[in-house]
Amino acid sequence: MDRDLLQDTTISRTRPAVALEGISKSFPGVRALSDVSLSLYPGSVTALVGENGAGKSTLVKILTGIYQPDEGTIRVDGAETHFPTANAAAKAGVTAIHQETVLFDELSVAENIFLGHAPRGSFGLIDWKKMNADARALLSRVGADLDPSIRLRDLGIANKHLVAIARALSIDARVVIMDEPTAALSHKEIHELYELVDRLKADGKAILFISHKFDEIFRIADRYTVFRDGRMVGEGLISETTQDDLVRQMVGRDVGQVFPKQEVAIGEPVLTVSGYRHPTEFEDINFELRRGEILGFYGLVGAGRSEFMQSLIGITKPSAGAIRLDGEVKVIRSPAEAIEAGIVYVPEERGRQGAIIGLPIFQNVTLPSLSRTSRSGFLRMAEEFALAREYTARLDLRAASLDQDVGTLSGGNQQKVVIAKWLATRPKVIILDEPTKGIDIGSKAAVHAFMSELAASGLSVIMVSSEIPEIMGMADRVIVMREGRIAGRFERADLTAEKLVRAAAGIQEAA
Amino acid sequence: ETKKIALVVKALGIGFFEAANKGAQEAAKELGDVEVIYTGPTTTTAEGQIEVINSLIAQKVDAIAVSANDTNALVPALKKAMDRGIKVISWDSGVAPEGRLMHLNPSSNPLIGNMIIKLAADNLPEGGDVAVLSATATSTNQNVWIEEMNKVLGNYKGINVVATVYGDDLADKSYRETQGLIQSHPNLKAIIAPTSVGIVAAAQAVTDAGKIGQINVTGLGLPSEMAGHVKSGASKSFAIWNPIDLGYSATMIANDLIGGAEAKPGAELKMGRMGTVKLDDKNEGAMADPFVYDASNVEEFAKIF
Amino acid sequence: MADVQTIARHIPDRLESRGARLIKSWETLLVAVALAIFLVNSFASPYFLDPWNLSDATFNFTEKAMIAFAMALVIISGEIDLSVASIIALTSTVMGYAVQLGFDTPALVLIGLTTGLLCGAFNGLLVTGLALPSIVVTIGTMSLFRGLSFLILGDQAFTGYPASFSWFGQGYVWWVFSFEFCLFVALAVIYGIVLHKTNFGRAVYAIGNNQTAALFSGVRVGRVKFVLFLLTGLMAAIASICLTARLGSTRPSIALGWELEVVTMVVLGGVNILGGSGTIPGVVLAALIMGMVTFGFGLLNVPGIVMSIFIGLLLISVIALPILYRRFRGRRSH
Amino acid sequence: MMKLLLKNREMLLVVAIIALLVLIAVRFPPFVAPGNLANVYNDTSILIILALGQMAVILTRCIDLSMAANLALSGMAAAMLNAAFPGLPVPLIILVAVALGAALGSINGLLVWKLDIPPIVVTLGTLTIYRGLIFLLSGGAWINAHQMSDAFKALPRATLLGFPLLSWLSLVIIAIMVVVMRRTPLGRAFFALGGNPHAAVYTGIDVGRTRFLAYCLSGTLAGLSGYLWVSRYAVAYVDIAAGFELDIIAACVIGGVSIAGGIGSVGGAVLGALFLGVIKNALPVINISPFAQMAISGMVIIIAVAVNARAEKRKGRVILRKAEAAHG
Ligand SMILES: Nc1ncnc2c1ncn2[C@@H]1O[C@H](COP(=O)(O)OP(=O)(O)OP(=O)(O)O)[C@@H](O)[C@H]1O
Numbered sequence A: 001m002d003r004d005l006l007q008d009t010t011i012s013r014t015r016p017a018v019a020l021e022g023i024s025k026s027f028p029g030v031r032a033l034s035d036v037s038l039s040l041y042p043g044s045v046t047a048l049v050g051e052n053g054a055g056k057s058t059l060v061k062i063l064t065g066i067y068q069p070d071e072g073t074i075r076v077d078g079a080e081t082h083f084p085t086a087n088a089a090a091k092a093g094v095t096a097i098h099q100e101t102v103l104f105d106e107l108s109v110a111e112n113i114f115l116g117h118a119p120r121g122s123f124g125l126i127d128w129k130k131m132n133a134d135a136r137a138l139l140s141r142v143g144a145d146l147d148p149s150i151r152l153r154d155l156g157i158a159n160k161h162l163v164a165i166a167r168a169l170s171i172d173a174r175v176v177i178m179d180e181p182t183a184a185l186s187h188k189e190i191h192e193l194y195e196l197v198d199r200l201k202a203d204g205k206a207i208l209f210i211s212h213k214f215d216e217i218f219r220i221a222d223r224y225t226v227f228r229d230g231r232m233v234g235e236g237l238i239s240e241t242t243q244d245d246l247v248r249q250m251v252g253r254d255v256g257q258v259f260p261k262q263e264v265a266i267g268e269p270v271l272t273v274s275g276y277r278h279p280t281e282f283e284d285i286n287f288e289l290r291r292g293e294i295l296g297f298y299g300l301v302g303a304g305r306s307e308f309m310q311s312l313i314g315i316t317k318p319s320a321g322a323i324r325l326d327g328e329v330k331v332i333r334s335p336a337e338a339i340e341a342g343i344v345y346v347p348e349e350r351g352r353q354g355a356i357i358g359l360p361i362f363q364n365v366t367l368p369s370l371s372r373t374s375r376s377g378f379l380r381m382a383e384e385f386a387l388a389r390e391y392t393a394r395l396d397l398r399a400a401s402l403d404q405d406v407g408t409l410s411g412g413n414q415q416k417v418v419i420a421k422w423l424a425t426r427p428k429v430i431i432l433d434e435p436t437k438g439i440d441i442g443s444k445a446a447v448h449a450f451m452s453e454l455a456a457s458g459l460s461v462i463m464v465s466s467e468i469p470e471i472m473g474m475a476d477r478v479i480v481m482r483e484g485r486i487a488g489r490f491e492r493a494d495l496t497a498e499k500l501v502r503a504a505a506g507i508q509e510a511a
Numbered sequence B: 001e002t003k004k005i006a007l008v009v010k011a012l013g014i015g016f017f018e019a020a021n022k023g024a025q026e027a028a029k030e031l032g033d034v035e036v037i038y039t040g041p042t043t044t045t046a047e048g049q050i051e052v053i054n055s056l057i058a059q060k061v062d063a064i065a066v067s068a069n070d071t072n073a074l075v076p077a078l079k080k081a082m083d084r085g086i087k088v089i090s091w092d093s094g095v096a097p098e099g100r101l102m103h104l105n106p107s108s109n110p111l112i113g114n115m116i117i118k119l120a121a122d123n124l125p126e127g128g129d130v131a132v133l134s135a136t137a138t139s140t141n142q143n144v145w146i147e148e149m150n151k152v153l154g155n156y157k158g159i160n161v162v163a164t165v166y167g168d169d170l171a172d173k174s175y176r177e178t179q180g181l182i183q184s185h186p187n188l189k190a191i192i193a194p195t196s197v198g199i200v201a202a203a204q205a206v207t208d209a210g211k212i213g214q215i216n217v218t219g220l221g222l223p224s225e226m227a228g229h230v231k232s233g234a235s236k237s238f239a240i241w242n243p244i245d246l247g248y249s250a251t252m253i254a255n256d257l258i259g260g261a262e263a264k265p266g267a268e269l270k271m272g273r274m275g276t277v278k279l280d281d282k283n284e285g286a287m288a289d290p291f292v293y294d295a296s297n298v299e300e301f302a303k304i305f
Numbered sequence C: 001m002a003d004v005q006t007i008a009r010h011i012p013d014r015l016e017s018r019g020a021r022l023i024k025s026w027e028t029l030l031v032a033v034a035l036a037i038f039l040v041n042s043f044a045s046p047y048f049l050d051p052w053n054l055s056d057a058t059f060n061f062t063e064k065a066m067i068a069f070a071m072a073l074v075i076i077s078g079e080i081d082l083s084v085a086s087i088i089a090l091t092s093t094v095m096g097y098a099v100q101l102g103f104d105t106p107a108l109v110l111i112g113l114t115t116g117l118l119c120g121a122f123n124g125l126l127v128t129g130l131a132l133p134s135i136v137v138t139i140g141t142m143s144l145f146r147g148l149s150f151l152i153l154g155d156q157a158f159t160g161y162p163a164s165f166s167w168f169g170q171g172y173v174w175w176v177f178s179f180e181f182c183l184f185v186a187l188a189v190i191y192g193i194v195l196h197k198t199n200f201g202r203a204v205y206a207i208g209n210n211q212t213a214a215l216f217s218g219v220r221v222g223r224v225k226f227v228l229f230l231l232t233g234l235m236a237a238i239a240s241i242c243l244t245a246r247l248g249s250t251r252p253s254i255a256l257g258w259e260l261e262v263v264t265m266v267v268l269g270g271v272n273i274l275g276g277s278g279t280i281p282g283v284v285l286a287a288l289i290m291g292m293v294t295f296g297f298g299l300l301n302v303p304g305i306v307m308s309i310f311i312g313l314l315l316i317s318v319i320a321l322p323i324l325y326r327r328f329r330g331r332r333s334h
Numbered sequence D: 001m002m003k004l005l006l007k008n009r010e011m012l013l014v015v016a017i018i019a020l021l022v023l024i025a026v027r028f029p030p031f032v033a034p035g036n037l038a039n040v041y042n043d044t045s046i047l048i049i050l051a052l053g054q055m056a057v058i059l060t061r062c063i064d065l066s067m068a069a070n071l072a073l074s075g076m077a078a079a080m081l082n083a084a085f086p087g088l089p090v091p092l093i094i095l096v097a098v099a100l101g102a103a104l105g106s107i108n109g110l111l112v113w114k115l116d117i118p119p120i121v122v123t124l125g126t127l128t129i130y131r132g133l134i135f136l137l138s139g140g141a142w143i144n145a146h147q148m149s150d151a152f153k154a155l156p157r158a159t160l161l162g163f164p165l166l167s168w169l170s171l172v173i174i175a176i177m178v179v180v181m182r183r184t185p186l187g188r189a190f191f192a193l194g195g196n197p198h199a200a201v202y203t204g205i206d207v208g209r210t211r212f213l214a215y216c217l218s219g220t221l222a223g224l225s226g227y228l229w230v231s232r233y234a235v236a237y238v239d240i241a242a243g244f245e246l247d248i249i250a251a252c253v254i255g256g257v258s259i260a261g262g263i264g265s266v267g268g269a270v271l272g273a274l275f276l277g278v279i280k281n282a283l284p285v286i287n288i289s290p291f292a293q294m295a296i297s298g299m300v301i302i303i304a305v306a307v308n309a310r311a312e313k314r315k316g317r318v319i320l321r322k323a324e325a326a327h328g
């Protein structure tokens, strides 16, 4: 660690509100953090950056008492402390907006904000009246005008996130941690959040801000810390660094060709979708997908892309619409029929919809292709292993054996198993929903390269992604969705980040 | 070589059968060379009794004396026992004839049937509505008694049997059924419960409903369990035979059969101090008349069983 | 890593040999428990090691075990069927009714199996069609099916089953081997093959581990679950035929409380009650263990309820011990 | 109108119970006389108390199959204590029964908390163990009315303002449970943890400990019910309340407590129990064959589950703006 740098700055003279020293944390098979140290100062925003899986969220959980570190100490105002539970951390004045929304659908908005530290009235009983009033005040602070007594389930994703932020503020904290707080927010809400951060900073709070978006880091942070593979690899003042420098520190090398898109001759239409609609989720979806093409679907989180894609494979039932595959009208009522027809969907929620944790790798891979590896309903293990071997090798899977539970693999490797599973069905059309969400940059590159190869070999690919660089780097054409409708179509040639963002957010083109 | 006689009861823990076991042990002591295995399932099910019987067959006991939870369901298991040379008799609650050598009725069924209705009628000179609270709908002996009772109903002028309900020999169910009877038959004058579990629960329910004096609970019960209700007036009188004598006699008969006696119509089997029992054409024998208990004698017998 | 051009690393199919896996498995633990109980029984009672006695003892578990096979599949798929004992009662009642109408053995068997399948279909329809939780659905049908049986039978009993019918519960195929025992063995083999060697079995595991992912992977989740409920209905019907034949009569209270014994057998056999794992050999071993415990205690004239304490303790400790052991080992390795 | 009803599960149940009462009244008017309704309530009191305990457990995504066995064991202990020492003051005996019930409940809780054994397995095991213990404790013998002291039997029967103490007691417990579930952190923790156990950890709720406390609560109420049952029916034996665990769960399910956890209310559980209680008490008096009772309660459970599932059905996220407006 560069001590000299710290000595130079003015804030270093003030005592850190909270300091972590030599923290290490391991999970079975993963060393998530090794010997990291980090100090947060009052009235200052520290940005924490690093690739997926670098250990950022793990650090947050240690700071908020959800995980216990294997080694190392936590100091609050210089005094060594332990946070055995989330309550202990809250009592010590540490509060967090976690990356996953950790809220309760069945409880009211007010209770979601105050659960665990609700205002008490006579006999120590919960004072609902005061709780609702306090909640209303907090919500207006984060710019959300919500009725605190309605059930959380009735809110949209962005409002839920605002409730999570209000919850973090409900604790009178000196340290506020925000783990990717803007990921689910729209333009306007993001700006309100920035202002909130400024106010907190002015109030003298110490803030830890985690984000993958460099523009916002440079907008609000004073200092930065970089994690790589669970180690701290750099820190300093934002004013003294650049975006390229941060990326270099994060990745440990220059990022050259991240998106290995091959030029492919686009063929005839393979899949034609016309008039797809659903009473509440989407409407008026029409497009064509051609042979060898990668069609990008961009949109903000919650735009309805996944919902629509799932209607193509018979999970969500559309109220109207038709598809043609190779010119023939197809009716698809279940994923089984979709797989038979040659359309496969690699879902975005890997843990819930993709990998079957508890089953070994080879059984995961062969599950949709069992009809091919078996004979009249009876399994043939040798065939299964052969199929699994072929496809895991093509994706460069790293595993100890094919007989291993997928649950023991890292996220990136799980994703490879999931992709291998659907590729092994030899589809005509493959839909990849956020294929690189939550996987590290190395695996990401492998997935991209593979996607490119698939297109080159004549497959048609739909890629749903919320990452602009990925969309721009990989797609031949892009469809933007907003609130369940198609909000824009772009050819690769005239694609700009700005156009995508405008279409996704519904902002009119500047005249 | 001691002889092993198994006394299989409907379920362990019921006061009536515990008393029967007392009698059986007494018989064993008297005979000297007999060991009594007192056993049974913990719930009144036929399957449970079959498991018990199977393990008794495996132990090669010399005789099985069973009070059956089900007339028919035990037959295959008991037949197997007889095939392996085990003497099988039933007592109290019978088994179908092909499943046993003989059956010992505690008393003659017509006598009991008459007794329970008479107990009710004696306290109802002007007649009135009476209801029956039975045990499970499948208990052999209760059904026979109720049938016998209905046959002689004509002799008791003015007595109407308005309902028959089943308490399943469960205290709470019997209690609730009694409550139902009290409500749905406002003119109910007596409840006849020919089961020791039911009669206690019915008396309790009548007491709780404040109907002492209006509804008389009667039937078959154990003095020790009924003493309180006789005192309170919920039950004016009830009847029962002596379960100790019953267990004693069953053991004695089993011993007689092991010793070579043959169970056939007309045969007389030895029952020790109880004398002999003569088998009728269905190979059934009856012990003695039920005995009536009321305020004058219940305290005395409550100390015994 | 990240370099796609590098030659893919070879991943072996398996790391451990089958033998090594077998030694560490749950079934091995059960075999050890079974052997221990066998030995204890042999010493405790001179009557235990008698082929006829052992043969009689098999009746303690064969009928329950038949249902346990189907129940194991249902539980592995993440559902449960608590109505099995009531299906036995209803099936037996319907067969009894058919006897009164003068049907003969083959027709009775057919009627019994159909009744069981209908009950299973009713459960299956409620669980898959209306997407209701199986535990509450089958608590409901548990009352419903037995209730129907009470409604039909009231305080009556059906008897008079034809002599040829009683063979299913009392007949012997060869020497001491009863029909029920042979059927149990045959069904164990069939279910073992279905669960461990067919696509259907694989689908059951996939659903139990992750229903959503299985659906996305093209498993027809609803159909598989429906078939599983049909199977428990069918097996309950088969058990009902055997039990009815063995008892020679039908009461509405027949097989009361069996559902919990069947579930206990399945869980003791190493099937995860939350779904996703378990084997048929495990269930077979659990059936043998429960049968031997019941029989061993029976020979000593221990009341059934005391045996059930033992079974309850066995259930909890057999599941707790591996957890405690793992924890203990984890602590030491630190 | 119908929509509003479906939205509010408690209202729906109230309407269902009233409809049921009307139906019964047509065939047997005296059933709905206030005095008799009070009797029905009194008869259902124990089920209500038990259902409230079970609700707490189900809310935390667990289940307690051992409640009826716990009741029987605590009840037997109370009865034996009374039989052996008739002089012992009744409150002390009640305290023993409650403490024993709590202890038995805490054993379930500890096994679930510390050993992570699935709740259904734990309570399936303890269900048989507790039943067996009654047998060991009592040797299988019954404790009958004449062995119990008058004071022991009198308590639930004594009346206050014309109502039996048993009814009052259940009302007090309902009131306490309303306060606990609605206004204490523990009660809210039951809901929160059942709704989202993962998120509960982030809000400082100790999942294992909260489940443990839910089991302690259900055990305590089972212990209390043990005394009430035994003194009310004036008998104790191994099999009392056998199979009652399913009635308790059925009451919860009918009352809209979601078996998946996190959803339920005190009012719902009470109404669910009352619904069953009305049916149980009405069947014998309206001359429906007693043999039909079981089939009817089975049907009722299935219908209730189906209706509740419909009411619970996720409205679904709404993405389309125009559709959202139509929904809201
Ligand atoms: N509960 C857990 N069990 C096992 N491994 C875990 C667990 N939580 C995190 N990990 C692993 O620890 C590493 C660090 O994860 P962490 O969530 O801290 O990353 P991150 O920097 O927040 O990534 P992202 O930017 O994607 O949020 C990863 O390899 C992850 O797979």
Ligand SMILES: Nc1ncnc2c1ncn2[C@@H]1O[C@H](COP(=O)(O)OP(=O)(O)OP(=O)(O)O)[C@@H](O)[C@H]1O
Pocket (backbone or CB within 6 Å): A155, A156, A157, A160, A299, A300, A301, A302, A303, A304, A305, A306, A307, A348, A434, A464, A465, A466, D317, D319
């Ligand atoms: N109201 C909400 N409450 C909870 N989660 C929500 C809500 N709205 C959206 N989400 C979550 O946001 C994610 C995206 O929603 P959806 O799949 O409909 O849109 P999308 O355009 O595909 O978004 P994504 O970019 O995440 O794929 C889903 O995982 C969904 O669970």
Ligand SMILES: [Mg+2]
Pocket (backbone or CB within 6 Å): A056, A057, A058, A099, A179
């Ligand atoms: Mg993170």
Ligand SMILES: [Mg+2]
Pocket (backbone or CB within 6 Å): A302, A305, A306, A307, A348, A433
């Ligand atoms: Mg999506």
